[in-house]
Amino acid sequence: MSVQNPDKALSRKQRLQEKQRRQLAVVDTVDKAEAKVRKAEVEVAMAVTEAVQVFGGVLEASEGLDMPVQTVERFLGLAQDEAAxxxxxxxxxxxx
Structure with missing residues (x-):
């Protein structure tokens, strides 16, 4: 009596199809995660835009948020792009 390896029981075509199915599932997962990240970045950008208004400027918002000026400017650009x-x-x- 011999024990068969489950991979050996599948044909090459079936193994390829299973591999492709797993790859597509991973790509789908990454796409969904990227969409969530994009949404979160836009939310942060809107909050940073509001902070700049409340604090009275980019430098003041940078200090108040403890965030580098370049980061504040990047989020402002993102908010501007989103609005456009x-x-x-x-x-x-x-x-x-």
């Missing part, structure tokens, strides 16, 4: 994208979508909806 939202305006583009809104304009496209109005036009169509």
């Amino acid at each position: 994208a939202a305006n583009s979508v809104a304009e496209a909806v109005v036009v169509s």
Whole structure:
């Protein structure tokens, strides 16, 4: 009586299909995680934008948030890009 290896029982085609299924599942997981990260970055960008307004400037917000000026500026740029994208979508909806 011999014990068969489960991988040997599968054909090459089945092994390839299983490998591709796992790869696609991982890609899907990464895509979903990236979307969550993007959403979180936009939320932080909006909060940083508000902080700049409340603190009265980029330098003051940087100090108040204990965040490097470059990071504050990066989030401000992201918020600006997001607002521009939202305006583009809104304009496209109005036009169509």
